[in-house]
Amino acid sequence: QVQLQESGPGLVKPSQTLSLTCSVVGASISTRGDYWTWVRQHPGKGLEWIGNIYHTGTTYYNPSLESRITISVDTSRNHFSLKLDSVTAADTAIYYCARVRFHFSGQLVPLFDYWGQGALVTVSS
Amino acid sequence: EIVLTQSPDTLSLSPGNRATLSCRASESISSTYLAWYQQKHGQAPRLLIFGASTRATGIPDRFTGSGSGTDFTLTINRLEPEDFAVYYCQWYGGSTEYTFGQGTKLQI
Numbered sequence: 001q002v003q004l005q006e007s008g009p010g011l012v013k014p015s016q017t018l019s020l021t022c023s024v025v026g027a028s029i030s031t032r033g034d035y036w037t038w039v040r041q042h043p044g045k046g047l048e049w050i051g052n053i054y055h056t057g058t059t060y061y062n063p064s065l066e067s068r069i070t071i072s073v074d075t076s077r078n079h080f081s082l083k084l085d086s087v088t089a090a091d092t093a094i095y096y097c098a099r100v101r102f103h104f105s106g107q108l109v110p111l112f113d114y115w116g117q118g119a120l121v122t123v124s125s
Numbered sequence: 126e127i128v129l130t131q132s133p134d135t136l137s138l139s140p141g142n143r144a145t146l147s148c149r150a151s152e153s154i155s156s157t158y159l160a161w162y163q164q165k166h167g168q169a170p171r172l173l174i175f176g177a178s179t180r181a182t183g184i185p186d187r188f189t190g191s192g193s194g195t196d197f198t199l200t201i202n203r204l205e206p207e208d209f210a211v212y213y214c215q216w217y218g219g220s221t222e223y224t225f226g227q228g229t230k231l232q233i
Contacts, residue, residue, distance in 0.1 A: 039170075047162075047170065047213055049223035060220045096169055107157050109176055110217050115169035 002026040004097050006119035012091075013125050018084040020119055022097030027114075029078045030055040035100040037112065038071060038082045040093040048093075052100060053080055087123045094118040127151055129214050129226035136231050144201040146229045148214030153194045158217040161190055161199045164228075165210040173212075174199065201231075209233050 008020035022036070029036060038050040051061040053071045061069055065084070073080040084091060098115040102108040128151040138144055148159070156177035162170040172181040174190035177197055187202040201208055214226040 046227045047215075047225040049225070052220075062223075063221060098169075103175065105157075105176055105179070109157060109160075110223070111160070111172055111175055111181070112162070112170070112215075113172050113181070115171070118169055 002099065002114040004099065004114055004116035006095060006097050006116045008119060008121070010120060010122060012087055012121060012123050014088055014123055015086055018087050018091060018095075018121055018123070019081065020095055020097075020121070021079050021081045022116055023077075023079045024099075025078075027099065029073060029080065030075050033102050035102070035110070036073065036080045037098050037100050039096045039098060039112070041096070041118070042090075042093045050082065050084075050095075089123050092121065092123045094120050127154060127216055127218055127222070127224055129216055129224055131212075131214060131226035131229045133229060134227070136229060137233070138204055138231065139233065140204050140206055142204050144199075144204055144208070144231055146199040146201075146212050146231070148192070148197040148199070148226050150195045150197070150216065154216055154218075156193045156197070159190075159192070159197050160215045160217075162213045162215060162225075163208075163210050164213065165207075170213065204231075206233075 003025045005023045012018045035052045037052045051071045068085045070083040096118045098112045100110045130149045132147045159177040161174040164170040178190045189200045211228045213228045216224045
C-alpha cells in the first residue's frame with residue numbers, strides 16, 4: 001500500500017520560506033519511471049501543479065512559480081521536499097504531494113495515482 | 126497556454142440520475158493526455174480516467190470518459206451517494222505543463 005504524508009509548519013510568516021516534506025511509504029522513491037510531485041489548492045478553489053522531481057534530482061517546475069520554488073529529494077530517507085520562497089497570503093493553500101507514474105499506452109501518460117492527505121499552510125503574520 | 130474550462134460549475138442531481146460533466150480546451154489537445162480526477166470533501170483528489178476514456182484501477186464502470194479535440198465529457202451513470210464530489214479534468218502538455226480545469230461540483 002503506497003502512502004504519502006506531508007509534514008511541515010502550518011503557519012508561515014509573509015516573506016519567509018514555506019517548507020514541506022513528503023514521506024513515502026510502501027514504494028521506493030527511486031523506482032525507475034516514477035516522478036514525485038507537489039500540487040496545491042487554494043481554499044475553496046481548484047488545483048495548481050507546482051512541480052515534479054525524479055529520484056536523480058531532475059526537476060520540472062510550473063513556470064509561474066519557478067523563481068520561488070525548490071523541490072529536492074532524499075533517496076536515503078525516501079522523501080522529497082518543497083521550498084517556496086518569499087511567501088504571501090496568496091500562497092495560503094492545501095499542499096498535496098503525489099506520485100506521478102507514467103503509464104505506457106502508445107505514449108507515456110502521467111498518472112497522479114497516489115496522493116498524500118494534504119497539508120494546510122497559512123501565510124500570516 | 127492551454128486553458129481547460131469545465132461546465133457547469135455546479136450540477137445538482139439525485140442518486141440514480143446520470144451526470145454529464147464537460148471539459149473544454151482552449152485549443153485542440155491530444156486525448157491521450159486528458160484525465161479526470163474526483164475530489165471528495167476534505168480528501169485528496171483521486172484518479173478516475175486517463176487517456177480521456179480509460180478507467181483507472183478500481184473505478185466502477187458507471188464512470189465513462191469520452192471526447193476528442195477540444196470537447197471532453199465525463200458521464201456518471203446511476204449516481205451513487207458517494208459520487209457527489211468535485212470533478213476536475215487535467216491535461217498534460219509536457220514536462221512543465223500540467224493544467225487543471227476549475228472543477229465541477231456535483232451535489233445532491
